[in-house]
Amino acid sequence: MSKVAVITGSGGGLGKGIAERLAKDGFKVVVNDINAEAVNSTVEEIKAGGYEVIGVQGDVSKKEHQFLLVQRAVEVFGRLDVFVNNAGIDVVTPFLDVDEAQLNKAFSINVNGVVFGTQAAAEQFKKQESKGKIINACSIAGHESYEMLSTYSATKHAVKSFTHSSAKELAPYNIRVNAYCPGVAGTAMWDRIDEEMVKYYDHMEPGDAFKEFSGNILLGRPQEPEDVANLVSFLASDDSDYITGQAIVTDGGLVFR
Numbered sequence: 001m002s003k004v005a006v007i008t009g010s011g012g013g014l015g016k017g018i019a020e021r022l023a024k025d026g027f028k029v030v031v032n033d034i035n036a037e038a039v040n041s042t043v044e045e046i047k048a049g050g051y052e053v054i055g056v057q058g059d060v061s062k063k064e065h066q067f068l069l070v071q072r073a074v075e076v077f078g079r080l081d082v083f084v085n086n087a088g089i090d091v092v093t094p095f096l097d098v099d100e101a102q103l104n105k106a107f108s109i110n111v112n113g114v115v116f117g118t119q120a121a122a123e124q125f126k127k128q129e130s131k132g133k134i135i136n137a138c139s140i141a142g143h144e145s146y147e148m149l150s151t152y153s154a155t156k157h158a159v160k161s162f163t164h165s166s167a168k169e170l171a172p173y174n175i176r177v178n179a180y181c182p183g184v185a186g187t188a189m190w191d192r193i194d195e196e197m198v199k200y201y202d203h204m205e206p207g208d209a210f211k212e213f214s215g216n217i218l219l220g221r222p223q224e225p226e227d228v229a230n231l232v233s234f235l236a237s238d239d240s241d242y243i244t245g246q247a248i249v250t251d252g253g254l255v256f257r
């Protein structure tokens, strides 16, 4: 029997890489994103590889959408085994300039979204009386706190904390909760971070912020979605059954915890 995995924010970037990898690992995959076009194109690409996949458009910051996402996965594939809370957004600005709308948006997607996704998945695992795995997108910014990314870093510290506490509450139900903490990956998120940072620092030109951050990586290159997917694949597999409540760094050697 194939297992079933839901990956939020998998219309592009790291989430897409994770969805592709879990499909190759043998999971039936549910692609979710707020961007319907991105959902459709990722679904078509994965389908073209001969894998079983569906798409569900939705906004992770809406509790109802998260429960409908799990409901749809179960209607189509019969069960749920892995839920990856991947969707997240950046906020790039000195904290003195952050306004209420930016702050609320970042927390509602990066933090509330993870809480609602975890609730929806955990309720389904409990109903099934099966083992379940919840895997959250944290970041090196959940271990270290960065200038210009202060509120983003705060959301990722919250994700780390919630990973710890939800793992404690869910362990009695045979549910593991872990997080992956990527470093610097050249997705659309880093295109935006670079663009915004360059606006604030006179000495920087386009591409400089990305170069500066990734220049310190011990392994000598920025992260690829496949690097992140390797860790998520492990956390989704039975090989990680004795691990819960951890926020594991995958960054090529940048932040040491």
Ligand SMILES: NC(=O)C1=CN([C@@H]2O[C@H](COP(=O)(O)OP(=O)(O)OC[C@H]3O[C@@H](n4cnc5c(N)ncnc54)[C@H](O)[C@@H]3O)[C@@H](O)[C@H]2O)C=CC1
Binding pocket: 008, 009, 010, 011, 012, 013, 014, 015, 032, 033, 034, 035, 038, 058, 059, 060, 061, 086, 087, 088, 089, 109, 137, 138, 139, 140, 141, 181, 182, 183, 184, 185, 186, 187, 188, 189, 190
């Ligand atoms: N790119 C990087 O270097 C790092 C990324 N991360 C984290 O990894 C996760 C994925 O990041 P990337 O792929 O780089 O970001 P991205 O911006 O390239 O892709 C994020 C995807 O999430 C979707 N999304 C945004 N808001 C959503 C919502 N409310 N509901 C559903 N989907 C939504 C977007 O449409 C997009 O397809 C994020 O949580 C991010 O914070 C962590 C560390 C480093």
Ligand SMILES: CC(=O)C(C)=O
Binding pocket: 090, 139, 140, 141, 182, 183, 184, 185, 189
């Ligand atoms: C986007 C992100 O989390 C970092 C630290 O680069």
